[in-house]
Amino acid sequence: MSIEETPYEPYKRYLLEIAYDGTNYSGWQIQPHRVAVQQRVQEILTKMYNGQPIHLIGSSRTDAGVHAQRFAASYLTPVRPDIPTDKILRAVNRQLPGDIKLRTVREVPLEFHARYDALGKAYTYVLNLGDPSPFTDRYTWRPIHRMDVEKIRAASQVLTGTHDYSSFVVERSLIDEAVRTIYRIDVQEFGQFCCVTFVGNGFLYKMIRCLMGTLEAAGAGKLSPEAVRRILEACDRTVAPETAPPNGLFLMKVFYTPEERAGFKLENVPFY
Amino acid sequence: MSIEETPYEPYKRYLLEIAYDGTNYSGWQIQPHRVAVQQRVQEILTKMYNGQPIHLIGSSRTDAGVHAQRFAASYLTPVRPDIPTDKILRAVNRQLPGDIKLRTVREVPLEFHARYDALGKAYTYVLNLGDPSPFTDRYTWRPIHRMDVEKIRAASQVLTGTHDYSSFVVERSLIDEAVRTIYRIDVQEFGQFCCVTFVGNGFLYKMIRCLMGTLEAAGAGKLSPEAVRRILEACDRTVAPETAPPNGLFLMKVFYTPEERAGFKLENVPFY
Numbered sequence: 303m304s305i306e307e308t309p310y311e312p313y314k315r316y317l318l319e320i321a322y323d324g325t326n327y328s329g330w331q332i333q334p335h336r337v338a339v340q341q342r343v344q345e346i347l348t349k350m351y352n353g354q355p356i357h358l359i360g361s362s363r364t365d366a367g368v369h370a371q372r373f374a375a376s377y378l379t380p381v382r383p384d385i386p387t388d389k390i391l392r393a394v395n396r397q398l399p400g401d402i403k404l405r406t407v408r409e410v411p412l413e414f415h416a417r418y419d420a421l422g423k424a425y426t427y428v429l430n431l432g433d434p435s436p437f438t439d440r441y442t443w444r445p446i447h448r449m450d451v452e453k454i455r456a457a458s459q460v461l462t463g464t465h466d467y468s469s470f471v472v473e474r475s476l477i478d479e480a481v482r483t484i485y486r487i488d489v490q491e492f493g494q495f496c497c498v499t500f501v502g503n504g505f506l507y508k509m510i511r512c513l514m515g516t517l518e519a520a521g522a523g524k525l526s527p528e529a530v531r532r533i534l535e536a537c538d539r540t541v542a543p544e545t546a547p548p549n550g551l552f553l554m555k556v557f558y559t560p561e562e563r564a565g566f567k568l569e570n571v572p573f574y
Numbered sequence: 575m576s577i578e579e580t581p582y583e584p585y586k587r588y589l590l591e592i593a594y595d596g597t598n599y600s601g602w603q604i605q606p607h608r609v610a611v612q613q614r615v616q617e618i619l620t621k622m623y624n625g626q627p628i629h630l631i632g633s634s635r636t637d638a639g640v641h642a643q644r645f646a647a648s649y650l651t652p653v654r655p656d657i658p659t660d661k662i663l664r665a666v667n668r669q670l671p672g673d674i675k676l677r678t679v680r681e682v683p684l685e686f687h688a689r690y691d692a693l694g695k696a697y698t699y700v701l702n703l704g705d706p707s708p709f710t711d712r713y714t715w716r717p718i719h720r721m722d723v724e725k726i727r728a729a730s731q732v733l734t735g736t737h738d739y740s741s742f743v744v745e746r747s748l749i750d751e752a753v754r755t756i757y758r759i760d761v762q763e764f765g766q767f768c769c770v771t772f773v774g775n776g777f778l779y780k781m782i783r784c785l786m787g788t789l790e791a792a793g794a795g796k797l798s799p800e801a802v803r804r805i806l807e808a809c810d811r812t813v814a815p816e817t818a819p820p821n822g823l824f825l826m827k828v829f830y831t832p833e834e835r836a837g838f839k840l841e842n843v844p845f846y
Contacts, residue, residue, distance in 0.1 A: 321707065321708050321709070322708050323708040323709060369708075369709075395705075395706055400706075400708065400711040400712065401708045401711070402708055403705070403706045403707060403708050403711075405705075433667075433675070433677075434667055434672075434675045435593065435675060435846050436593050436594050436595040436641075436672065436673045436674055436675050437593070437595060437641075437713070437845065437846050438846045439672040439673070439675075440672065441709070493844075493846075494846075495846075572765075573709065574707050574709050574710045574765075574766075574767075
């Protein structure tokens with residue numbers, strides 16, 4: 303526990319799962335001159351604890367414009383007021399703006415760390431393969447080229463496993479280690495929507511959007527699975543296609559147990 | 575054809591079906607100091623016809639914040655350029671903002687009138703009976719009270735038929751005739767969402783939202799079907815409950831044939 307986190311003796315730690323429409327935010331993390339989701343939630347928690355400052359530790363950052371179904375963040379409470387979890391959920395949701403809502407609140411051990419204890423995450427990228435729509439354009443990417451879903455699926459299989467994903471990282475600092483494991487990439491169709499779900503032990507900055515840009519090129523018939531493999535092996539961002547836009551991307555779940563990670567199913571996380 | 579509509583000899587008339595997320599608009603109709611959907615679409619059409627002013631005639635107004643799946647509006651074209659319907663659809667959609675899209679474009683007789691020829695409309699009001707959500711709050715109303723869907727259904731049956739709906743009209747001008755026919759009110763559940771669909775020959779200003787306010791009170795157990803009948807028969811707005819908020823309301827379809835009106839099914843109009 304850092305002194306930055308809280309000025310009072312730690313009493314309880316709560317883990318929140320937070321859903322948000324990222325359209326109007328700079329992402330999760332507080333940035334100068336932009337409104338962050340973290341800020342909105344912290345302000346309301348701080349008010350609820352009578353002005354005692356509450357600091358949220360998020361499981362990661364999310365980029366500006368990216369959405370979340372189950373972003374994870376934890377905080378330490380002061381001794382008083384000791385507010386039960388169901389009351390925290392209702393009271394915070396009443397005060398949050400319409401585009402941010404808590405999904406769950408539960409107590410975790412004091413030593414729990416939302417970032418370091420995470421065993422992985424699931425992200426889903428949603429492609430709209432049909433007509434444009436006023437009700438889904440903020441939540442989907444509609445590629446210009448006609449997509450062959452089977453080609454997306456074939457290329458996605460090349461990208462799973464344990465690899466150096468340097469070809470799929472943006473604004474990488476020199477000290478970052480780019481080796482990650484992607485356990486699964488599921489490609490599923492629901493009517494005119496194609497959902498590409500990435501389950502991994504962790505993802506680098508803009509990595510999913512970079513991977514998705516490559517899968518889109520594969521779906522358009524511009525890259526064979528073999529070409530995708532060569533891009534992966536090049537460990538060079540300049541050889542991979544453009545980064546996909548943020549608005550099609552959802553952080554679906556942060557895993558804290560191996561069972562959660564192995565058992566993740568997109569169908570179990572409602573999109574509404 | 576009024577001289578206001580077009581300054582050129584009429585050549586063809588097209589009927590557009592337009593979907594929009596009403597959140598950021600003053601409604602369909604152009605109003606001083608607010609951006610209207612009509613304005614956005616007209617600007618793009620006028621540009622497409624090389625600056626020859628295009629005037630859209632809408633089937634009705636929609637209130638600020640109300641959404642549409644199939645709003646209907648028509649316009650007369652100049653002789654040149656003569657643009658095919660599929661090209662109009664694609665070209666206009668490319669230029670429209672993400673929250674307005676054309677669904678269909680078809681040629682209709684020159685004498686067709688989008689308002690006077692309409693034989694009725696279907697509106698759907700969406701209630702969220704579950705937890706709040708960042709992804710549906712702009713498209714649903716979440717009543718504070720627990721809803722009994724059977725009570726909503728029972729009360730809705732009282733409101734169908736041919737009646738003077740004066741108890742459910744806001745800002746009514748004295749010359750308005752308030753007799754309308756509601757053919758059906760369907761109450762359907764889809765997971766945590768309850769959709770109330772009104773099929774009628776026409777609706778007065780804010781009439782659906784007023785009816786929905788009364789159905790909500792019925793769903794909360796505050797009004798029996800008999801009490802709803804007394805409100806209807808009173809022909810007095812002051813005896814009915816509050817008007818429901820605009821964001822749960824969708825104009826689903828405008829009917830120009832009796833067959834369309836009789837055969838309307840919510841399931842056939844996708845919400846995305």
